[in-house]
Amino acid sequence: HVEPEVVEALRNAVVAAYPRLSHRYYALKAKWLGLERLQVWDRNAPLALQENRIFGWEEARDLVSRAYAGFHPDLAKLAEPFFTQGWIDAAVKEGKAPGAFAHPTVSDVHPYIMLNYLGKPRDVMTLAHELGHGVHQRLAAEQGELLSATPLTLAETASVFGEMLTFRTMLAEAKDQAARKVLLAGKVEDMINTVVRQIAFYDFECKLHAARREGELTPEDIGALWMSVQAQSLGPVFDYMEGYETFWAYIPHFVHSPFYVYAYAFGDGLVNALYAVYAEGAPGFEDKYFDMLKAGGSKHHKDLLAPFGLDASDPAFWDKGLSMIEGFIDELEAMEG
Ligand SMILES: [Zn+2]
Known part of the structure; x- marks a missing residue:
């Protein structure tokens, strides 16, 4: 139930935002880790300030x-x-x-x-x-x-x-600046993994299938496509170990559920946009939100989002959600003072 132009709007908005999101965040993370360059295994490395708090x-x-x-x-x-x-x-x-x-x-x-x-x-x-x-x-x-x-x-x-x-x-309710930083960094990393990384995967799939239509592909050809989306999405602070060219093979979706990965970015991006409308204090948001949930599967996404003034085929819709992630990164950057 998603039209091609909606997925295209999502893809274009996210790819255009790579420098403002992942590139900027990973530069900060390198600094926190005390490294000049990041390796692919540093991507999800826990931060040293992380506390092991247990919630009853x-x-x-x-x-x-x-x-x-x-x-x-x-x-x-x-x-x-x-x-x-x-x-x-x-x-x-x-x-x-x-x-x-x-x-x-x-x-x-x-x-x-x-x-x-x-x-x-x-x-x-x-x-x-x-x-x-x-x-x-x-x-x-x-x-x-x-x-x-x-x-x-x-x-x-x-x-x-x-x-x-x-x-x-x-x-x-974070007790101090350090606790706030850990929470924000964790959220930004989760969001980058869901939005930026999955769209990079989607882009790889599109490029791979388009290239295959022109003729047979060698493992080197496939590896080169994979590496190009990695460099573009993760940004200039990363080095890639030898052998990373074959890491596309660790994503089962490419074989078992082709063209599914965008859905993760779609879901997260949609909620971020919706939350941005709520955070702006849109009048009557709560009632509209309950109505949307009550509608269950009886309506198309266009009709469900219309009451909020949102339209998923508009790239500005996706930018709304991406700006929220950007705002978190702004705050993390500001903490570096
Ligand atoms: Zn769920």
Whole structure:
């Protein structure tokens, strides 16, 4: 349900933003790591200031509930029974499947959430994420069995939005500048991995398939295409070890789900744009947001986004979300004072 020009608008906006996003962020990261050049394995290296804080279950529940209530009391109310009625299986136990999900049952009964909660900051974000899905599933259930499932384009909206609300709450409550820096850097890295990196993957796929149409490709040809999108997306601070040319092979999607990777950037970019509208204080945003979730799978993304004055085929739409990431990097740069 996504038109080619919408994906093209997303791709063009992200590629144009590489220098303002990844290039700038990785230059900062090199400085934090005390390195002149970065290697590919430094990309996701943890920062030395990172603290290993553990959030107890009650603390996590309180944080996420407050973040949700800060948006609208009804959002927290919709999330509450997950905690009070036993709709979440959170504990880690032997034989339990890994990962996390929210799953509807049938539309006249409530959904369930499965987690493997260990108290790391990331686990709190996973709780916020799955609760977003859970709330969305509860609201969309009114559409009935056939129309309640969300279209793929908006499937991650409530979940990523819920994470953003929780992240903003954590950020507002950070005890000092160092804690704020760790939170911001972590968020920027996640966003670069979802938006910049996945669009670079998408670009590689487009270039590869276009080249193949002209004739057979050698492994060297494929490697050269891979390296060109790496250099362009990661920026001038990176060196590439010998053998990195073959690393395209570590992305299963290229073989098993061709032309899927853009969807990760699409979901994140869409929520960032939506959050930017909310942060600008758009009148009536909360009601429109609830209406969007209640619509479930009954409407196309164009109709769901129109009430917010948003249109995904407009490159300016994607820029709105990218500016938010840029704003976080501005703040990190300013901390270097
Ligand atoms: Zn999700």
